[in-house]
Amino acid sequence: MTTSSSHSVPALDSRLVTELKGVGARLAERLERLGIISVQDLLFHLPQRYQDRTRLSAIGALQSGTQAVIVGEIGLAQIRYGRRRSLLCLVSDGTGKLTLRFFHFGGAQQRALAAGCRILCFGEVRAGPAGMEMVHPEYQLLDPDEEPLLEQSLTPIYPTTEGLGQLRLRKLNLAALELLAGGDGLDDYLPAPVRIKLDFPPLDEVLRSLHCPSPGLSLDVLGRPDYPPRRRLVFEELLAHHLSLRLLRRRFTDSLAPALTPTGHLSQPFLQQLKFSLTHAQQRVAAELAQDLAAEHPMHRLVQGDVGSGKTVVAALAALQAIEAGFQVTIMAPTELLAEQHFNCFQAWFQPLAIECAWLTGKLKAKARRETLAAISGGEAQLLVGTHAVFQEDVSFARLGLVVVDEQHRFGVHQRLALRNKGVSEGVRPHQMVMTATPIPRTLAMAAYADLDTSTIDELPPGRQPIETAIVSDRRREEVIERIARACAAGQQAYWVCPLIDESEALQCRAAAATAETLTEALPEVRIGLVHGRMKKSERDYTMAAFKAGDIDLLVATTVIEVGVDVPNASLMIVDNAERLGLAQLHQLRGRVGRGERQSGCVLLYRSPLSANARSRLQVLRASNDGFEIARRDLELRGPGEVLGTRQTGAMQFRIADIMRDQALFPQVEAVAEEMLQQWPEQVPLLVRRWVSGGVHYADV
Numbered sequence: 001m002t003t004s005s006s007h008s009v010p011a012l013d014s015r016l017v018t019e020l021k022g023v024g025a026r027l028a029e030r031l032e033r034l035g036i037i038s039v040q041d042l043l044f045h046l047p048q049r050y051q052d053r054t055r056l057s058a059i060g061a062l063q064s065g066t067q068a069v070i071v072g073e074i075g076l077a078q079i080r081y082g083r084r085r086s087l088l089c090l091v092s093d094g095t096g097k098l099t100l101r102f103f104h105f106g107g108a109q110q111r112a113l114a115a116g117c118r119i120l121c122f123g124e125v126r127a128g129p130a131g132m133e134m135v136h137p138e139y140q141l142l143d144p145d146e147e148p149l150l151e152q153s154l155t156p157i158y159p160t161t162e163g164l165g166q167l168r169l170r171k172l173n174l175a176a177l178e179l180l181a182g183g184d185g186l187d188d189y190l191p192a193p194v195r196i197k198l199d200f201p202p203l204d205e206v207l208r209s210l211h212c213p214s215p216g217l218s219l220d221v222l223g224r225p226d227y228p229p230r231r232r233l234v235f236e237e238l239l240a241h242h243l244s245l246r247l248l249r250r251r252f253t254d255s256l257a258p259a260l261t262p263t264g265h266l267s268q269p270f271l272q273q274l275k276f277s278l279t280h281a282q283q284r285v286a287a288e289l290a291q292d293l294a295a296e297h298p299m300h301r302l303v304q305g306d307v308g309s310g311k312t313v314v315a316a317l318a319a320l321q322a323i324e325a326g327f328q329v330t331i332m333a334p335t336e337l338l339a340e341q342h343f344n345c346f347q348a349w350f351q352p353l354a355i356e357c358a359w360l361t362g363k364l365k366a367k368a369r370r371e372t373l374a375a376i377s378g379g380e381a382q383l384l385v386g387t388h389a390v391f392q393e394d395v396s397f398a399r400l401g402l403v404v405v406d407e408q409h410r411f412g413v414h415q416r417l418a419l420r421n422k423g424v425s426e427g428v429r430p431h432q433m434v435m436t437a438t439p440i441p442r443t444l445a446m447a448a449y450a451d452l453d454t455s456t457i458d459e460l461p462p463g464r465q466p467i468e469t470a471i472v473s474d475r476r477r478e479e480v481i482e483r484i485a486r487a488c489a490a491g492q493q494a495y496w497v498c499p500l501i502d503e504s505e506a507l508q509c510r511a512a513a514a515t516a517e518t519l520t521e522a523l524p525e526v527r528i529g530l531v532h533g534r535m536k537k538s539e540r541d542y543t544m545a546a547f548k549a550g551d552i553d554l555l556v557a558t559t560v561i562e563v564g565v566d567v568p569n570a571s572l573m574i575v576d577n578a579e580r581l582g583l584a585q586l587h588q589l590r591g592r593v594g595r596g597e598r599q600s601g602c603v604l605l606y607r608s609p610l611s612a613n614a615r616s617r618l619q620v621l622r623a624s625n626d627g628f629e630i631a632r633r634d635l636e637l638r639g640p641g642e643v644l645g646t647r648q649t650g651a652m653q654f655r656i657a658d659i660m661r662d663q664a665l666f667p668q669v670e671a672v673a674e675e676m677l678q679q680w681p682e683q684v685p686l687l688v689r690r691w692v693s694g695g696v697h698y699a700d701v
Contacts (some may be wrong), residue, residue, distance in 0.1 A: 005196060011040075011041040011185035012038065012039040012040045012179060012180065013039075013159055013186070013690070015039045015089050015179075016028075016039075017031055017036055017037060018174070020175050020176070027168075030161055030163050030164045031172075034159065034161055037269045039176050040690070042172055043173070043180065043207050043211075044207075044655065044691075045158060046210055046211075046655060047156030047157055047210065048158065048159055049157050049159055049223065050223075051122070051154065051157060052155075052483060053155050054152065055396060056148070056150065058070075058095040058096070059072060059091070059092065059093045059096035059097065059098045060095030060096030061095065061096075062125045063125065064126050064127045065124070066124070066125055068123075068125055069089070069120070069121070069150065070093065070098065071093060071120050071121075072117050073091065073092060073093070074089050074099075074114065074116065074117045074119060075090045075092055075115060075233075076090040076115055077113050077114055077115055079110070081423055082103050084103055086103050087102040087109075087113070088101055089113050090120075091119060096132075097131065098131070098604070099128055099131065099132070099136055099575075100133070100139070101128070101134070101135045102135075102136055105666065111143075112141060115686055116145070117141055118144060118146070119139055119141055119142065119487070120140045120142055121137040121139045122139075123135070123137030133178055135331055148195065151215075153214060153215050154212075154213045154215060154217065154222065155170075156170065156210075158170075158173075173211050176457060185667055186207075187686070188202065189683045189687040190203075190232075190236060191680045194672055194675065198232075198235070198668075198672075200231075200232040201228055201229060202234070203232075206228075206229040206232050207229075210229050210233070225661055225662060226434060232658065235668070235672075236687070237657040237691050238657050238666070239669050239672055239673060239676075240688050240690065240692050241654070242450050242516055243673050243677070244667050244688045244692045245579075247684065249300065249450065249452075251296065252298050252451070255298060255427060255428075256296055256297065256428045256429070257297055257298035257299070257427050257428060257429050258399075258428060258430075258431075259295060260294060260324075260327060260401055261294055262294065263493075265324060266320045267324065270349065270350075271317075271334070273352060274313070279457075279459045279461055279462075280459060281309070281457045281458055281459055282309075282313060282314055284455075285303055286314050288301070288453075289321075289455070290317070290318070292431065293318060293321050293322065293431055298430065298431050298432065299369075299432060301441075301453045301454070302434045302449050302454045302455070303315070303433060303435050303457065304437075304439045304455070304457070305439070305457030305625030306437065306439065306591075306625060306626070307591025308460060309458075309461075310457060311457060312342070312345060314457065315433065316346065318404070319331070319404065320353075320502065321402075322402040323355060325401065326399050326401075326503070327399045327400065327402065328376070328379065328384065329382065329383050329401065329402045330383075330385075330390050330397070330400065330402075330404070331384070332386060332387065332405050332406065333385070333386075333406045333407065334340070334387070335387065335560075336361050338406065339361060339387050342406065343386075346383060356375070356381050356382050357381070357385065358382075358383070358384045359373050359385055360376075360384060360389050361386050361387045361389050362387065362389050368443075370372070372384075373394060373395065376395060376397055376398070377398060378398060379398030386396075401430055402432070402433065403423070403430050403432045404433045404434075405432070405433070405434045407436060423487070434452060437591075437627070438584045438627075438631055439631045447481055464595070465598075465600065466598065467573075467590055467602050468601045468602070469590065469601070469603075469621055470601065471578075471604045471618045471619070472606070474606060480603055481519070481522050484523065484572065485525070485526065487572045488523075488525070488526045488553040488554060489525070491569075492569065492571045493547065493572075493597065494554050494570060494572035495554075495555050495570060495573045495574070495589075495592060495593070496515060496519065496556045496557070496574045496576065497558070497561065497574065497575045497589055498511045498558055498576050498577070499558070499559055499575065499577050499580050499581050499585075510511055512532045513532070515576065516556040519554065525556070526553045526554050527551065527553045527554070528552065528554045529546060529554070529555050529556070530543065530556050531543050531556075531560060531561065532557065533558060547567060547570075555570075558588065566595060567595070568596035569596055569599045570592065570595070571594070571633070572593060572603075573593045573601070573602040573603070575590075575604050575605065577606070578604035579610055579614035579617075582634065583617050583621065583630055583631075584631065587621065587630050589602075590602045620637075635660060636654060636660060656689075
């Protein structure tokens with residue numbers, strides 16, 4: 001490792017960017033918006049792409065859509081009046097002519113760009129009304145005999161922020177590189193044996209070649225993930241993120257948890273009262289959970305399974321093991337409706353076992369909230385179900401033994417970690433189980449959930465038939481309505497889902513109400529019910545119960561029915577405006593049918609025109625019923641930040657790596673992480689701090 005202890009000046013990771021010439025308070029504030037506080041931060045603020053300004057192009061050889069540097073003489077300069085006033089300059093170099101177009105210009109600029117002037121320009125070439133043109137190119141006026149000064153290396157283009165231009169960022173990075181070249185320290189936290197084994201170039205060489213690449217390199221080579229300097233930093237960043245989660249895991253697994261020894265006095269009668277037998281996959285995952293819960297270190301297990309695979313029953317068995325041992329359990333869901341459905345489900349299962357269940361959301365009235373909080377802190381409530389309200393400050397548990405988080409990707413990493421700190425008493429932590437119906441490919445789980453063990457329920461209950469999915473244009477709406485009429489006449493039940501029209505829940509509910517009215521007129525023989533998020537809980541419960549009992553044939557609903565609704569006789573699902581929904585949500589909705597013996601169908605109604613992305617999503621759904629395949633394609637289409645719920649949390653923001661593109665590196669990343677933790681543990685937190693926003697401190701939310 002290059003050490004900095006011998007330097008008379010501090011290493012670049014501890015030298016503030018304000019030490020660079022020209023960086024005052026205002027510029028420092030703008031740099032901080034980009035996460036740049038030290039000189040090291042500046043060096044690791046890497047270019048997104050590059051421009052080639054190292055060679056001149058002949059105007060006659062220019063092609064539309066390319067970027068180029070040209071030199072020519074202005075033959076004509078005039079103001080053109082149309083929808084927008086513009087300054088047009090006709091430039092020629094003997095091989096051809098090019099128009100420069102400026103929409104924003106002042107009098108001084110207009111006078112400077114006069115006929116007869118020689119000009120050097122850089123910009124994107126595009127086809128204009130009168131031939132090739134550049135709009136607002138960067139330019140420099142030249143003396144008649146002056147040789148144009150071209151860039152000596154490819155020009156980096158950096159991520160930037162308001163009030164901070166590319167030129168300023170380039171100058172700052174050149175100043176930082178000069179300090180690096182002058183011998184100021186930048187420690188290389190990747191151990192030398194690892195670098196040699198992976199054939200990685202030294203860190204200072206890598207940074208120089210990315211900020212000031214050689215003019216001989218093509219833009220294609222520079223952008224490729226296997227370009228050695230880029231590959232080294234991609235690997236290092238993935239390694240740092242993986243290690244940050246491993247450090248969290250170690251921190252939690254080194255602490256103590258209550259050993260929840262199962263007695264079976266609750267779980268046995270529970271299993272006997274169920275109307276079905278557990279699948280082999282459910283039994284296997286339940287056994288893994290039981291073993292973890294009986295240990296004296298906190299369980300942190302991700303249970304993933306497709307829609308309808310039976311994760312809730314497995315969670316119930318884990319909860320019963322904690323309650324048998326005299327501890328409390330809390331279950332957290334991302335929406336009030338899902339929390340409510342979980343509460344109803346667990347209460348129906350646990351009431352016969354004389355288990356006290358409580359319910360907590362942000363909408364609870366003051367008196368009910370006080371009573372619930374008293375029951376939790378006093379230990380009378382053995383199971384608490386709710387939204388994120390369950391980890392607010394005033395919620396205090398008597399003996400919390402297990403935390404269950406459903407649909408964790410909707411919470412994000414910070415909230416998972418915050419909840420993990422709930423119920424810590426005298427150094428003893430509760431166990432934690434995380435559930436998701438959005439299966440996560442192994443490579444991604446290695447990146448995002450290295451702090452969790454993973455169990456997969458990879459088997460659906462017997463008798464579940466694949467759902468036939470059709471993609472139908474909105475213009476054929478009448479045919480779809482006829483299909484509902486036939487299905488309901490044959491004794492089947494159906495859903496008609498109206499998704500979010502925009503960010504307004506009120507508009508969504510209005511759309512559902514209007515659709516219910518239209519369908520009531522079109523289908524006088526069909527009993528139609530309506531459910532949306534703005535109804536009173538009592539009304540919603542009444543309608544859902546009537547649908548479940550078979551007293552309603554067609555349920556018109558917003559996406560509130562996405563999860564937790566189980567009506568075996570419902571065999572037809574219509575999703576209106578399906579193009580507005582993501583793959584995971586569409587798959588969840590489709591999972592509401594196909595729960596009985598009958599062949600089920602799902603119709604995805606779309607409005608034209610369809611974007612290429614929306615068409616891809618709908619076709620994926622038509623082609624597959626496999627939640628894992630759908631999750632893989634969802635990841636390709638939307639990216640990991642969206643799928644994992646980390647786009648907003650900042651916990652998995654990558655500067656140079658890309659989880660999808662670079663997933664082949666993960667087995668090697670995992671192996672090197674293990675090696676570093678064993679042989680060079682002192683390097684690990686330093687590497688994490690360099691790459692991960694907030695280091696490992698986001699565990700202490």
